[in-house]
Amino acid sequence: MPSLPVSQGHYRIATRLGDLIFTAGMTPRKDGVLIRKGKILNGTPVSDYRACVELAVQNALQAAQSQMTPGERISRVLNTTVYVAAEEGFEGHSKIADLASDHLFARLPEIEPGARTAVGVYTLPGNAPVEIALVVAVQSP
Template sequence: MSGADPEGRLAELGLRLPEPARPLAAYVPAVRTGDHVYTAGQLPMVDGELAGTGKVGADVTPERAAELAAVCALNALAAVKAEIGALARVVRVVKVTGYIASAPGFTAQPAVLNGASELLGAVFGDRGRHARSAVGVPVLPLDAPVEVELIVEVE
């Protein structure tokens, strides 16, 4: 595997992987099938607590929502690592889907999801470049402002 170790990059960025978030319902945080890992949607949980609530564009600024999207991506990486043992086994981040709880008229969902995309790029370099969808929704679980899920290819 070429490139820097993703977990080393996280440390260089001053970040650490949290324990995988406990599911809120009847599902698992990540599932591997073949050479892909699919994560469940990850909320911006920090130390077991939701780091923010509300609608982006009303209660939450787009900038803060982008920070929370990065937290979601970090939580998704924790779920991936729990499934495969080490982030160095990630060949490529394939797809990122972000759900943004949006106030009426808010249309900058892609800018919010950049928080997750930029984190993945910083951690994986070119292997972190991915396809993605940024979807505005009226409400998310626990009134979270953002939720992110990943599909990654693994060795």
């Protein structure tokens, strides 16, 4: 099992209120190290960013699961926010976000998609190309 994401500052990777879990923004870090740095570039196929987007999603799921008790499951993904650090003129933010949605719902096929926001930003922490935050609802057995 991959290691649990570690906060890069003074915050928790996820917080829980009742049956809702809010994750911090998760970048594509493996064992605390970004697997890719730099902006998402015009002219580069979106599929070239799949691995880093999927790792950011996986980190967000792990952060959410860290707040769950044995037997609980994610019953709904209420919101996915995808921050995209792209060069000027990039217009494929929703396609980057689609990579996140596709991976999320491949991992949780019984759950319907929730709301999603794709936001273009100038930079992200550590020069990450993408950052993903989730809001999920959990259900006890």
